[in-house]
Amino acid sequence: MTLLENPLRKTALALATAAAASMTFSVQAAEVEVLHWWTSGGEARAANVLKELMEAEGYGWEDFAVAGGGGETAMTVLKSRAMSGNPPSAAQIKGPEIQEWGELGLLGELDEVAGAEGWDELLPPTVADVMRHNGSYVAVPVNVHRVNWLWANPQVLEAAGVEMPTTLDELFAAGEAIREAGFIPLAHGGQAWQDATVFESVLLASGGTEFYQQAMVELDPEALGSERMIEALETFKRLRELMDADMSGRDWNIATSMVIEGSAGMQLMGDWAKGEFTAAGLTAGEEYLCAAAPGTQDAFTFNIDSLAMFRVEGEEREAQQALARLVLEPTFQEAFNLAKGSIPARPDLDMNGFDACAQQSMDDFQRTAEEGGLVPSMAHGMAVRADVQGAIFDVVTNYFNSRDMAAEEAARRMVNAAQAAL
Numbered sequence: 083m084t085l086l087e088n089p090l091r092k093t094a095l096a097l098a099t100a101a102a103a104s105m106t107f108s109v110q111a112a113e114v115e116v117l118h119w120w121t122s123g124g125e126a127r128a129a130n131v132l133k134e135l136m137e138a139e140g141y142g143w144e145d146f147a148v149a150g151g152g153g154e155t156a157m158t159v160l161k162s163r164a165m166s167g168n169p170p171s172a173a174q175i176k177g178p179e180i181q182e183w184g185e186l187g188l189l190g191e192l193d194e195v196a197g198a199e200g201w202d203e204l205l206p207p208t209v210a211d212v213m214r215h216n217g218s219y220v221a222v223p224v225n226v227h228r229v230n231w232l233w234a235n236p237q238v239l240e241a242a243g244v245e246m247p248t249t250l251d252e253l254f255a256a257g258e259a260i261r262e263a264g265f266i267p268l269a270h271g272g273q274a275w276q277d278a279t280v281f282e283s284v285l286l287a288s289g290g291t292e293f294y295q296q297a298m299v300e301l302d303p304e305a306l307g308s309e310r311m312i313e314a315l316e317t318f319k320r321l322r323e324l325m326d327a328d329m330s331g332r333d334w335n336i337a338t339s340m341v342i343e344g345s346a347g348m349q350l351m352g353d354w355a356k357g358e359f360t361a362a363g364l365t366a367g368e369e370y371l372c373a374a375a376p377g378t379q380d381a382f383t384f385n386i387d388s389l390a391m392f393r394v395e396g397e398e399r400e401a402q403q404a405l406a407r408l409v410l411e412p413t414f415q416e417a418f419n420l421a422k423g424s425i426p427a428r429p430d431l432d433m434n435g436f437d438a439c440a441q442q443s444m445d446d447f448q449r450t451a452e453e454g455g456l457v458p459s460m461a462h463g464m465a466v467r468a469d470v471q472g473a474i475f476d477v478v479t480n481y482f483n484s485r486d487m488a489a490e491e492a493a494r495r496m497v498n499a500a501q502a503a504l
């Protein structure tokens with residue numbers, strides 16, 4: 083491959099050219115204010131790509147970053163801003179929540195940009211559907227994250243004499259060996275969304291994709307209260323044995339840094355964790371390992387980040403439309419996703435410049451889309467409405483942290499949580 087064919091090089095060139103072009107603007111045309119929760123090392127590098135591209139076109143960028151993995155705090159802040167009649171130009175809003183904001187009449191449409199840029203042809207229909215409200219585009223997808231991943235430090239695995247686990251039984255066995263070798267087996271942060279992230283991967287492994295779909299997407303009370311659910315809950319709770327005593331409240335990226343530094347062996351987390359390994363300068367497949375979460379090789383829990391556009395006027399709207407256009411252009415899709423750990427939202431891009439984990443993610447995404455196994459992540463707002471998700475989080479985290487709640491009781495509460503919300 084020549085240097086010019088290399089997509090990474092092309093991206094770097096495009097960014098440099100764009101930055102040079104921006105210097106010719108002395109007055110900024112208009113500004114966008116963008117709410118997001120991309121504040122970890124890798125996330126901030128990714129967000130910066132969009133800021134630079136906007137500035138290169140002569141637009142101003144007002145960063146409205148609200149820290150907190152999973153975005154719960156960001157959503158609370160967004161609600162109070164929107165209620166006071168002063169929403170940002172764009173916000174990181176995902177999945178079914180886009181419809182909820184659309185129903186409130188607060189979102190602006192992007193049909194002109196979408197038409198000019200051919201979004202209907204560019205995006206897979208399942209992705210495009212989520213971005214539309216009442217037939218109009220109101221949001222633009224930035225990426226596809228996979229949630230069911232296991233990350234590991236190869237030196238720790240080697241010191242413990244174990245391989246990357248491929249089943250839940252192997253995970254427990256590897257974890258024991260890692261502990262005996264003097265490391266923390268599984269890095270985790272005790273926050274509700276992280277508990278739910280781990281839980282859904284265990285549910286997928288122990289119940290299979292069809293069962294996951296029935297329980298976490300269709301909220302079928304029979305599935306939620308079933309023996310299979312009880313088994314999954316019990317296995318999930320056993321994972322505590324592989325975690326350390328200081329996990330309570332720990333941020334996800336701090337847990338990732340424990341794997342990077344080698345005090346812990348593994349982490350179950352979505353591929354935004356890869357953004358941290360990348361930011362630390364590590365090479366996939368050599369200095370860190372990735373694999374589908376044990377027992378979920380035939381599944382892909384997807385989590386699509388998107389920016390929804392609020393109804394704004396005048397120059398701000400002009401800047402907002404430029405933002406929407408830039409997000410789906412190849413330059414942004416490549417540079418952002420390389421830093422973020424995700425894969426592009428448009429399937430037509432060359433993946434040669436991406437690492438082995440991203441290439442596996444793209445292959446698995448396409449394979450599971452064809453063969454079945456592609457399911458929306460409950461923990462990351464893709465499967466159910468925000469209130470149902472909140473109720474499920476409560477059950478999962480209370481059970482995980484309780485000394486005496488039986489799995490049967492947690493399953494019963496799961497049924498109630500889903501019913502109350504219907």
Ligand code: BGC
Pocket residue numbers: 119120125150151152153227354385386387462
């Ligand atoms: C978002 C990611 C983000 C992660 C951790 C997920 O819900 O989709 O973009 O990196 O939370 O904050």
